[in-house]
Amino acid sequence: xxxxxxxxxxxxxxxxxxxxxxxxxxxxxxxxxxxxxxxxxxxxxxxxxxxxxxxxxxxxxxxxxxxxxxxxxxxxxxxxxxxxxxxxxxxxxxxxxxxxxxxxxxxxxxxxxxxxxxxxxxxxxxxxxxxxxxxxxxxxxxxxxxxxxxxxxxxxxxxxxxxxxxxxxxxxxxxxxxxxxxxxxxxxxxxxxxxxxxxxxxxxxxxxxxxxxxxxxxxxxxxxxxxxxxxxxxxxxxxxxxxxxxxxxxxxxxxxxxxxxxxxxxxxxxxxxxxxxxxxxxxxxxxxxxxxxxxxxxxxxxxxxxxxxxxxxxxxxxxxxxxxxxxxxxxxxxxxxxxxxxxxxxxxxxxxxxxxxxxxxxxxxxxxxxxxxxxxxxxxxxxxxxxxxxxxxxxxxxxxxxxxxxxxxxxxxxxxxxxxxxxxxxxxxxxxxxxxxxxxxxxxxxxxxxxxxxxxxxxxxxxxxxxxxxxxxxxxxxxxxxxxxxxxxxxxxxxxxxxxxxxxxxxxxxxxxxxxxxxxxxxxxxxxxxxxxxxxxxxxxxxxxxxxxxxxxxxxxxxxxxxxxxxxxxxxxxxxxxxxxxxxxxx
RNA sequence: GCCCCGGUAGCUCAAUAGGACAGAGCAAAGCACUCCUAACGCUUAGGUUGAGAGUUCGAGUCCCUCCCGGGGCACCA
Numbered sequence: 001x002x003x004x005x006x007x008x009x010x011x012x013x014x015x016x017x018x019x020x021x022x023x024x025x026x027x028x029x030x031x032x033x034x035x036x037x038x039x040x041x042x043x044x045x046x047x048x049x050x051x052x053x054x055x056x057x058x059x060x061x062x063x064x065x066x067x068x069x070x071x072x073x074x075x076x077x078x079x080x081x082x083x084x085x086x087x088x089x090x091x092x093x094x095x096x097x098x099x100x101x102x103x104x105x106x107x108x109x110x111x112x113x114x115x116x117x118x119x120x121x122x123x124x125x126x127x128x129x130x131x132x133x134x135x136x137x138x139x140x141x142x143x144x145x146x147x148x149x150x151x152x153x154x155x156x157x158x159x160x161x162x163x164x165x166x167x168x169x170x171x172x173x174x175x176x177x178x179x180x181x182x183x184x185x186x187x188x189x190x191x192x193x194x195x196x197x198x199x200x201x202x203x204x205x206x207x208x209x210x211x212x213x214x215x216x217x218x219x220x221x222x223x224x225x226x227x228x229x230x231x232x233x234x235x236x237x238x239x240x241x242x243x244x245x246x247x248x249x250x251x252x253x254x255x256x257x258x259x260x261x262x263x264x265x266x267x268x269x270x271x272x273x274x275x276x277x278x279x280x281x282x283x284x285x286x287x288x289x290x291x292x293x294x295x296x297x298x299x300x301x302x303x304x305x306x307x308x309x310x311x312x313x314x315x316x317x318x319x320x321x322x323x324x325x326x327x328x329x330x331x332x333x334x335x336x337x338x339x340x341x342x343x344x345x346x347x348x349x350x351x352x353x354x355x356x357x358x359x360x361x362x363x364x365x366x367x368x369x370x371x372x373x374x375x376x377x378x379x380x381x382x383x384x385x386x387x388x389x390x391x392x393x394x395x396x397x398x399x400x401x402x403x404x405x406x407x408x409x410x411x412x413x414x415x416x417x418x419x420x421x422x423x424x425x426x427x428x429x430x431x432x433x434x435x436x437x438x439x440x441x442x443x444x445x446x447x448x449x450x451x452x453x454x455x456x457x458x459x460x461x462x463x464x465x466x467x468x469x470x471x472x473x474x475x476x477x478x479x480x481x482x483x484x485x486x487x488x489x490x491x492x493x494x495x496x497x498x499x500x501x502x503x504x505x506x507x508x509x510x511x512x513x514x515x516x517x518x519x520x521x522x523x524x525x526x527x528x529x530x531x532x533x534x535x536x537x538x539x540x541x542x543x544x545x546x547x548x549x550x551x552x553x554x555x556x557x558x559x560x561x562x563x564x565x566x567x568x569x570x571x572x573x574x575x576x577x578x579x580x581x582x583x584x585x586x587x
Numbered sequence: 588g589c590c591c592c593g594g595u596a597g598c599u600c601a602a603u604a605g606g607a608c609a610g611a612g613c614a615a616a617g618c619a620c621u622c623c624u625a626a627c628g629c630u631u632a633g634g635u636u637g638a639g640a641g642u643u644c645g646a647g648u649c650c651c652u653c654c655c656g657g658g659g660c661a662c663c664a
Binding site for chain 2: 028030031032041043046048049052057058059060062063085086087088089123132139169173174180266294295296297308309310312313314316317319320322324325326352353354355356357366382383385403413416417418420421436444447448452453455460462463465466467468470471473474477481482483484485507513515516519520523528529532535536539542543545546547549550551552554565579585587
């Protein structure tokens with residue numbers, strides 16, 4: 001926003017360094033933390049420390065001397081209202097009127113693109129969600145779905161072209177067990193509603209049956225053999241029932257506003273995976289120990305000549321010659337680069353327990369000579385547990401189903417909506433409840449660092465107060481409500497010619513930081529930077545709302561504030577969009 | 588045994604590529620609703636950032652050693 005003035009100041013600082021023989025260190029700007037008037041700041045501790053060379057000196061004192069000298073020299077620079085030196089810091093305060101006018105004008109001009117970066121013409125892939133077909137979808141699965149979706153949104157906003165990929169686990173022992181139970185006890189049945197729940201029920205029933213009677217394992221082996229031989233009955237049944245699961249997932253993805261560009265199915269990679277294993281053997285990277293009853297393995301540490309264990313040993317093919325997850329992951333990684341050779345990065349949003357696995361897969365591919373292997377990156381996240389550190393697992397029955405959570409959250413939101421918006425049509429009330437309920441579910445999973453475990457409990461999941469999505473949505477609604485009263489007619493660009501209050505300045509300040517925050521979130525791959533930003537923005541708006549009347553004040557203050565409200569509404573809307581959270585029109 | 592991650596207010600979490608007094612929410616106590624929607628706001632209280640040593644002008648952040656918790660380490664995914 002003030003890039004020009006900033007660069008000018010930078011040039012002058014360097015000029016001063018040259019004249020006084022100080023080292024030409026980079027000038028790093030930070031925001032001045034104080035409220036009231038905004039600006040940028042830089043420190044001179046580093047320069048001061050360097051200036052002493054090997055001899056000693058009082059760094060703090062020297063830093064402050066430099067700051068004072070520069071404050072003197074820069075005083076009067078255009079674009080800055082005030083320049084001061086404090087404790088070795090040089091603070092440059094922007095001219096408030098000019099600054100706020102520029103910010104507001106820019107937001108209103110750029111609209112939903114405000115804060116977004118220039119197109120970089122660099123393509124990325126984010127793989128996330130990867131649900132298992134023939135199983136229930138529970139709350140533990142949400143984290144990957146939300147994180148991946150929001151990362152994709154953030155990276156897009158930062159300027160990348162993003163391919164959103166899904167990798168459903170559509171085959172494997174769990175599917176075989178499911179098919180066995182279905183064909184034996186439920187043949188011909190079809191789910192009508194709540195597909196995913198129904199699929200999950202068939203699966204857990206299979207597990208129960210197998211637990212009760214160990215002899216049934218033989219039937220599972222037979223079923224697996226039939227699958228291997230591509231027995232038409234089994235394959236057809238698999239195809240049909242798999243689709244049910246996918247339909248169920250799609251329903252939920254639509255509800256959650258999550259979309260994919262590309263589906264890779266686990267079942268597609270069995271053969272190509274085995275081909276890669278053959279290749280690894282030919283290249284002498286993998287070792288076939290099947291003759292001695294072992295498996296096909298890659299001794300990664302040994303290949304790399306590492307003295308200590310790091311990547312350990314990866315099994316790439318079972319001793320019976322069948323493929324395992326690792327086999328398929330080798331082929332999947334390759335397929336992604338066959339489809340999109342220009343990928344700058346290929347991200348995998350998968351839980352932290354698979355960290356070693358991915359290191360092994362990527363390192364093995366690197367050893368095999370695939371140069372793109374170094375562009376693969378695992379983005380781990382911690383699990384969602386139940387109180388008492390209980391892991392959510394379908395087999396254990398320790399799960400909270402997504403359907404139930406959405407239903408509960410939406411129902412709770414609906415009672416509040418009905419209470420507060422009696423005059424609204426039922427249909428609109430439902431819509432708002434959905435936006436609020438789902439937003440409330442998403443927010444807590446996005447607002448904590450991905451390497452922190454989330455403990456799910458109903459009470460806090462359904463608590464809409466405080467640092468939560470509804471707070472931000474409410475700020476949006478309030479802004480919207482003011483603007484509706486002026487029929488959304490926004491006054492022409494004008495510079496505020498009254499002294500801005502602290503809450504107006506804070507609000508503008510936060511709006512101004514948006515594009516920095518998006519870039520930072522993209523750089524660090526951290527959605528929580530956006531949840532923090534959105535929350536602070538909402539808080540600043542709520543503060544402004546209570547402190548500054550808009551419609552009841554005289555011109556030109558009134559028009560300026562209407563413009564500010566419009567800019568704030570846009571900024572909040574953009575933040576919510578990045579988080580995949582709907583901004584409702586009323587609450 | 589080896590590797591990875593966490594430990595910040597009673598609880599749940601922040602802390603911008605080492606930078607200004609470690610900040611929010613919840614819970615607690617009090618205040619506030621004839622005024623653009625109170626799903627809001629204000630005040631108070633609450634901290635030896637797990638412990639110890641180190642690097643630095645400056646450490647919650649970086650190095651080292653411990654303690655506690657979680658996870659991972661050959662044919663599960």
